[in-house]
């Protein structure tokens with residue numbers, strides 16, 4: 331397989347949609363197959379069924395180049411200003427959703443999509459308007475366009491900084507009102523002043539660079555920023571306290587997270603230099619707006635320039651917006667013609683790629699697996715899912731699966747093998763057959779945790795050539811009984827082991843018995859006393875039923891002792907045939923497993 335599809339590998343064929351890297355192949359929701367109402371509704375549904383393209387809902391203004399790119403692959407529905415209810419109604423007909431900062435993609439949106447929504451594209455950086463936990467729980471990938479508007483946001487930060495310092499917007503409003511107030515609007519200089527950049531990421535560091543060009547002394551507070559990045563810009567990293575104590579200007583550039591929410595509150599304002607000036611192009615929520623108002627009224631904060639607000643648009647009577655010492659813009663940080671063109675293209679590419687099943691370089695809620703790793707692991711992806719399914723079917727009814735150990739044997743070094751994808755597929759094999767959730771790379775760990783499944787991983791480092799990423803993979807389920815006692819290894823766990831042979835997944839061990847059967851179709855596992863004629867007896871029972879045997883192997887402890895026979899079959903044998911196999915005198919136990 332040259333191109334590997336994340337979704338193809340990750341979605342089971344009986345789930346609602348199935349994506350291929352080459353073409354879009356929808357399968358249909360049950361309500362589309364069985365429309366309750368007739369006439370016009372039926373026609374609409376049938377048209378939808380015949381339409382092979384996915385549907386992308388663009389819920390906020392997106393640059394034209396992005397829309398055109400989306401149209402080459404999908405039906406594009408540009409519906410702006412939807413109410414939350416309208417969004418929830420529409421979403422069940424959409425495979426992807428593209429938003430900016432003005433749309434709240436809540437848990438209700440994911441629930442309303444009933445599993446159809448596969449990708450949310452955030453045409454910008456901040457993803458605080460997307461409920462990431464809900465997206466992950468629903469297996470929905472979230473992608474953003476993290477770099478395209480960096481310069482626009484930084485330039486807007488500088489625009490607000492300079493406009494605020496020189497009272498540009500107030501003076502402009504005054505002149506438009508027919509006044510000429512030269513004394514009232516005397517500003518402050520920037521040169522030689524200390525600017526504290528809070529959040530030294532992409533935007534923060536560009537603001538710092540520009541502020542240095544204006545002759546400012548720039549410090550930054552960011553607990554996660556590498557020191558060399560700060561050194562490269564000539565900025566000193568300081569702690570929160572020091573930033574508050576020394577700054578003449580403070581500029582916000584951190585994301586809105588539980589840790590940064592209301593980071594600037596009464597307590598913080600009680601420690602700043604009196605007369606500090608504040609710029610916020612990050613998110614309204616990083617400042618306690620009531621506290622800022624108090625600080626402005628008491629003169630602790632001399633001025634503020636705000637592009638973002640806790641509630642957007644802010645209510646008409648918002649006192650901060652109307653405050654004389656506050657300069658405001660309606661969330662314009664990313665809004666330049668240039669930035670929006672690139673943002674639109676970036677997000678359209680990311681969404682189309684994700685719908686095709688390609689890896690998203692800007693995935694926000696999924697581990698990144700580089701394409702070469704993905705393609706190398708492709709045959710093992712199939713093997714791991716099948717081993718998970720087999721191990722699960724070997725568990726006796728009533729035994730809950732809680733403890734699963736996966737062992738990867740490879741000649742590669744420990745850090746040279748990325749097993750996240752394989753772990754996700756084992757989880758899929760263990761969970762999907764017994765639940766209604768679909769499991770993919772996005773939600774596998776979450777789903778396992780939620781169901782109380784503890785999956786531990788172990789590595790065996792083998793000698794030999796590291797060319798092949800893996801020699802074998804073993805899946806063990808502990809603390810359960812098996813419906814096929816021979817599947818329990820000497821150490822007491824249900825054990826199945828497999829390898830990839832000629833690009834195809836093979837089962838190579840069950841319990842303590844070596845076997846060898848290609849993992850396709852169905853599988854009969856049968857333990858018997860090793861003696862002549864057994865293979866023939868089983869073969870003829872299956873032959874009478876027209877069940878095609880595609881593979882057969884016998885693993886035995888010693889001649890004429892116990893043996894485990896594995897028989898790969900293309901069709902599922904009838905109950906009667908299975909009963910007849912069980913009645914062969916030498917057969918001690920057997921089980922039929924579906925792959």
Ligand SMILES: NC(=O)C1=CN([C@@H]2O[C@H](COP(=O)(O)OP(=O)(O)OC[C@H]3O[C@@H](n4cnc5c(N)ncnc54)[C@H](O)[C@@H]3O)[C@@H](O)[C@H]2O)C=CC1
Pocket residue numbers: 455456457476479480483528529530531532533534551552553554555583584585586589590611612613637638661662663664665
């Ligand atoms: N007004 C607008 O139109 C725009 C606003 N933004 C906002 O700016 C934010 C930053 O964007 P980028 O620089 O591209 O993101 P980024 O991820 O490159 O930078 C964010 C930085 O904040 C730091 N940070 C995290 N927690 C922190 C904390 N508790 N204290 C201090 N620093 C902390 C991170 O370590 C990181 O270095 C976005 O999250 C978004 O909310 C971004 C673009 C446009």
Ligand SMILES: O=C(O)C(=O)COP(=O)(O)O
Pocket residue numbers: 430431432453454455456457479661662663664665
């Ligand atoms: O990219 C961001 O984080 C922004 O805040 C830009 O928001 P917007 O896309 O202009 O609604």
